[in-house]
Amino acid sequence: MxxxxxxxxxxxxxxxxxxxxxxxxxxxxxxxxxxxxxxxxxxxxxxxxxxxxxxxxxxxxxxxxxxxxxxxxxxxxxxxxxxxxxxxxxxxxxxxxxxxxxxxxxxxxxxxxxxxxxxxxxxxxxxxxxxxxxxxxxxxxxxxxxxxxxxxxxxxxAGRLMQRELVAVPESMNVGDLIDYLRREDQLITDFWEIFVVDHRFHPVGSCQLSWILRTPRDIALTDVMKRDQTLIPVDMDQEEVALRFQKYALISAAVVDESGRLVGQITVDDMVHIISEEAGEDALLMSGAGEGDINEPLRDAYSARVRWLIANLGTAVVASAIIAFFGAAIEQLVALAVLMPIVASIGGNAGTQTMAVTIRAIAMNQLTRSNTKRILLRELKVAIMNGVTVAILIGIATALLFTPELGAVIAAAMVVNIVISGLAGVLVPVAFERMGQDPAVASSVFVTMITDSMGFFAFLGLAVAAGLAGM
Amino acid sequence: MxxxxxxxxxxxxxxxxxxxxxxxxxxxxxxxxxxxxxxxxxxxxxxxxxxxxxxxxxxxxxxxxxxxxxxxxxxxxxxxxxxxxxxxxxxxxxxxxxxxxxxxxxxxxxxxxxxxxxxxxxxxxxxxxxxxxxxxxxxxxxxxxxxxxxxxxxxxxAGRLMQRELVAVPESMNVGDLIDYLRREDQLITDFWEIFVVDHRFHPVGSCQLSWILRTPRDIALTDVMKRDQTLIPVDMDQEEVALRFQKYALISAAVVDESGRLVGQITVDDMVHIISEEAGEDALLMSGAGEGDINEPLRDAYSARVRWLIANLGTAVVASAIIAFFGAAIEQLVALAVLMPIVASIGGNAGTQTMAVTIRAIAMNQLTRSNTKRILLRELKVAIMNGVTVAILIGIATALLFTPELGAVIAAAMVVNIVISGLAGVLVPVAFERMGQDPAVASSVFVTMITDSMGFFAFLGLAVAAGLAGM
CATH class of the missing domain: 1.25.60.10 (MgtE N-terminal domain-like)
Structure with a gap:
């Protein structure tokens, strides 16, 4: 065809x-x-x-x-x-x-x-x-x-992605033989970017870009033109992996081999660009819990993908609520606590999402491995401390002016604590999911949100009680 | 070189x-x-x-x-x-x-x-x-x-991305001339995927995949082999646009032309895959306010990119706080309001982020245009109502059991209101930014969050007062 x-x-x-x-x-x-x-x-x-x-x-x-x-x-x-x-x-x-x-x-x-x-x-x-x-x-x-x-x-x-139509020729050919073969065989495909050189068992031994062939005299052997080392894609390789290989090694096409090493198909980059874009773009959708996130998805699918996530978040919100309820007496005495507490939780949530987005992208791009996790964690901790102190000073001063200096000190301290915890959670939660073989983009958000919300309320209300601003 | x-x-x-x-x-x-x-x-x-x-x-x-x-x-x-x-x-x-x-x-x-x-x-x-x-x-x-x-x-x-090295030949050549030229000229590049056919002004008139050349007899004119219609990339085209053309038309290489239409360079797909992946992946980072979000970014850059966003969100959190303060007396009378109000805001925020992520992705992929905005808005409204009703039933019943049936009714109603508003904001805010020529991924989050937080508190506390559960 x-x-x-x-x-x-x-x-x-x-x-x-x-x-x-x-x-x-x-x-x-x-x-x-x-x-x-x-x-x-x-x-x-x-x-x-x-x-x-x-x-x-x-x-x-x-x-x-x-x-x-x-x-x-x-x-x-x-x-x-x-x-x-x-x-x-x-x-x-x-x-x-x-x-x-x-x-x-x-x-x-x-x-x-x-x-x-x-x-x-x-x-x-x-x-x-x-x-x-x-x-x-x-x-x-x-x-x-x-x-x-x-x-x-x-x-x-890869087995699903590959096309079976390809040009494979024996090692014995020279450039002239190949050109004659390509002109003669009218059953061949029209569009291809590389030819594959195979041995008698149909195992790939090299590949040739067409430009190399066109620049070489007819009497040169293909084995002298071809590149011997090539990225062979096993039929059962996941498409995300295939996409990363194409990006990393700047491939235009690649041979797909079965378990025995036989050439069974090829994958070309024009099919991979869709997958590269899809895989890179889906993390934003997955993190927000929007599922496939396609505007053409049937309504019932969009509903079931998203509501599942909202219900999961309802669970985490209830945990945060329970913490507030625990401090109910303190809030009754000092209603300013209720007014200010969402600020601590909200900014912590943001800081956590930032770190989580960076970590998930680095994992997806194979940039974050066991070899540099500690360094990245340390780096994120530093950013979190700098962010925490900056935001704490701003909100601390504003609160001191509008309410009391004591409340300003409490909210500033709570903010630093929550942003630092958020930063750590933003790295550790996705890394943990990745090590357990789960997609960090799917699973991390719910946990990071729970941690930043709960810790935000707990740090602020707990510190207020500890500072004697309200009793329990 | x-x-x-x-x-x-x-x-x-x-x-x-x-x-x-x-x-x-x-x-x-x-x-x-x-x-x-x-x-x-x-x-x-x-x-x-x-x-x-x-x-x-x-x-x-x-x-x-x-x-x-x-x-x-x-x-x-x-x-x-x-x-x-x-x-x-x-x-x-x-x-x-x-x-x-x-x-x-x-x-x-x-x-x-x-x-x-x-x-x-x-x-x-x-x-x-x-x-x-x-x-x-x-x-x-x-x-x-x-x-x-x-x-x-x-x-x-495109002018920055393109390589100047390419193979361009006159219309008068036939396949044999071209092959001889490629074998003879040792100053030519080694790796190329298409050749460009140009007229006497060096304007591209067509392009030839190398496989077409290899499958054609020597005496056929290039003008009979080449494809006349091709995607010409203007030198000043933005790289995101270039990436979308490569994806949409499955290009392997494309000619870059200056203002007068002269061929000045080519862009090949192996350079575009990085950009396709970057452009698709950056939306998750931009939406979270993590800037470039690269784990190798210097600390001071990461700090300044992220803290700016946290301060912007501090502003939106203060607006939400002001709404809570307005209902301070009601909270003092009924502390359950303080316990439950973050749930309404939090789930609304999530629903808004879901819709926003879907909208931003569709805009980035050129799927959402003036021709279908109304249809998509209607679709998102339906999803929001379905989600809102589901979550409202759950939280309504739980609240009725743990607190009072009246409070259950109030939180359920507030939840539906907030999720529907979030759904509308999740579409309208990014679409508005896009029409104003702003990148929706950068600017939308802060506004959507402000709307979902403020409306969450306002709807819940306002309905509670309206229902006579607490006075002001």
Whole structure:
């Protein structure tokens, strides 16, 4: 699948975000969306087609996402010819799933056959099993086998991501042989960035960038041009790991090997950029407890992902409340305590979140390991003391002026204590989760918040009682 | 600069994260770090060299980052031969700046000359002007001109990112001419992924993937192989925009053009993956107010970035406090209000952060535009109502049992109000900042927090007074 005829390719000339349909940030303009919507409403299929036809598949996909759910199928019907596999592959996961569910299996199968294995797999992996089977039954046996094979690997592993189509040649070839082979074999893929050199067991022994081949005379052996050391990706490697290798070693493509070391596929960087961006961007969503955090996620999924987290936080808020209740008598005597206590908890919470965000990012980027944890902890402790003292002076003076000097001293001391504890928790909690094999971005927030809230109330109210400002 | 001799390249065989020095996540093992540290302490330069020599430049860079600041210069002195431009280019910005400042200008200049323009620029752009001048004075005139030219573009634009080295050929060539040219010209770069076809004014008219060239007979004209429509990057485009184009159109390399449309450089995807990851990852840091959030950032920078934010939040906390003070009399009569009020504020804050994280991510990915803002706002409102009702029922029942049914009703109502307001603020605040041309990740948190805190206290205490549970 996915062989493009060379002649055809030349005349496929999609606009890439440069036309009048786009604003300065490469987004489709609201006026353009309105034009398309109006021509759909007027039932004018020709004019809709003419509007959409100049767009790149990625922009047609954007257009669908900007449309309301009900309008999407109307649009799809009006521009069926433009609904290439590439458009479908570029769609947001949720939008795609929704659209595919409304199509008959034969229609989906014909889209699947246009795609390379990795895109075909991505397209059907989220559908339920019955739908998958119905679609696969309509796909050509050879493609079906490739897809079923990929689906046998766990989700989010190299086996799912890789494409099976690649160029692999024996060690015995020289540059001239290779060029002749590439010109002769019309079943080869059109787009590739490196060729893989394999031994008789189909184990990769090296890889060659195409630029090296083009710069080398025909009679030089491939084994003299290729790079022997390469990053081999095991089929079962997690996609996050694969993304880190691509970043670290600046890879354009990499060979995927099975347990026995046989070359079974390749992963190319254009597929990895989505995953790199997703993995880097998801931490903000995970830390806030927003789950997938996709604006196209169905309402019930967004609700269940977020409410779970809110309920967990309700638990931590109740713990903090219990601490306040314990000091109830003191608050009754001095209501200023109730007025000021949220300040200590809130600023502590902020300081904790700052440190936690830094720590989680460093863990994700493999920058924080056992070798430097102590140094980073010490560093964060210093920052926390500096922050704590600064904030304490400000709030201490303000409180001394508005209330009493004693209360100013108490809130200043509580603030230093809470910010330092927050700083330590912001490092130690994510590091602990990471060592236990948990994703620190998911699990840390609830604990750090609980610590900073509880300690904020406890330090402030406890110090006030200890200083004799109120009794218990 | 940066021409690699083909023969030399074959024998450069760096290990790529596969050796015994690595743990299963491709991080250097603590035992390996300890070994290197000990051999340095024993003044055994040969053994240090032997340990480090098999590593890939990116891993040598990691090794430096894992070392304490004082040990880094000792390590650098022990392995001078391995301190290639590539290692330096792979170093974290702060670690690199620190190391370069300790080297004489001639030494830095000789590193600069090994690098392609983009890496050379990245290396010296953060140094202060006097250091830059001293280094550039030692660099070969031709390289110096290229670097000064790049430095003339604003930071974080395509002009800074691009490399000037590229392969551009006239429209009149056929495939055979091109291959002959690539084999003949020994001044060309070694690593490239596409060639650019230009007209007589050096304006790009098309681009060719190398695989297309290799699959085409010699007598076919390049203009029949190339793709005419391509994403041209203006020199002054912001790097975030460039990153989004690379992601959206799955680019491997792209031509950079000046104001007159002349081809002046290229950007390749291996440089973009770092930026894609950085731009996607920084939102979590910005939202928490942790600034750059790099664990190698100097202490004073980390302090000043974070304390600014804590002081801003101190302001918002004081606003919330003022609302509590306004209801001081009510709290004195019913201390349960003080016990429960942080729960309403805290859960509201969480719900607001969830919505804000989702909105900011969607804005960053160009998914949220004027065309769908209303739909997304409506969606978030629905999620907020569902979340609000769920949490309200739980906390309402618990409060009714532990305190009074009236207080239960009041806290439940306040919770729904605050979560709905938080949901609206979580969408509207970032969207407003984006429309004003501000980065929503930087500015939104402080406002969303202020709204959710203040409204939490106001709704709960106000409803309690309105319900007659306490007087004012």
């Amino acid at each position: 996915a062989e493009t005829d060379l002649d055809e390719r030349v005349f496929e000339t999609p606009l890439q975000g440069e036309g009048e349909q786009f604003d300065e940030e490469n987004r489709l303009k609201p006026e353009f969306i309105r034009q398309v919507r109006e021509s759909l409403r007027d039932d004018n299929e020709d004019s809709t087609y003419d509007l959409v036809e100049p767009l790149h598949p990625a922009d047609i996909a954007d257009l669908f996402e900007l449309f309301d759910r009900d309008d999407r199928s109307v649009l799809a019907a009006a521009i069926t010819d433009l609904m290439s596999g590439e458009v479908i592959a570029e769609l947001n996961d949720y939008v795609r799933e929704d659209m595919l569910e409304s199509l008959p299996p034969e229609a989906v199968a014909s889209i699947v056959e246009q795609l390379e294995t990795d895109d075909a797999v991505q397209l059907i992996e989220d559908l339920d099993l019955t739908d998958q089977r119905a679609i696969l039954a309509e796909v050509e046996p050879e493609d079906r086998a490739a897809i079923e094979n990929a689906l046998a690997y766990p989700e989010e592993t | 940066a021409e690699t001799d083909l023969d030399e390249r074959v024998f450069e065989t760096p290990l790529q994260g596969e050796g015994e020095q690595f743990d299963e996540e491709n991080r250097l093992k603590p035992e390996f770090i300890r070994q290197v540290r000990e051999s340095l302490r024993d003044d055994n330069e040969d053994s240090t060299y032997d340990l480090v020599e098999p590593l890939h430049p990116a891993d040598i860079a990691d090794l430096f980052e894992l070392f304490d600041r004082d040990d880094r210069s000792v390590l650098a002195a022990a392995i001078t031969d391995l301190m290639s431009g590539e290692v330096i280019a792979e170093l974290n910005d702060y670690v690199r700046e620190d190391m370069l400042e300790s080297l004489p200008p001639e030494a830095v200049a000789s590193i600069v000359e090994q690098l392609e323009t983009d890496d050379a620029v990245q290396l010296i752009e953060d140094l202060d002007l006097t250091d830059q001048r001293a280094i550039l004075a030692e660099v070969e005139p031709e390289d110096r001109a290229a670097i000064e030219n790049a430095l003339a573009y604003p930071e974080e634009t």
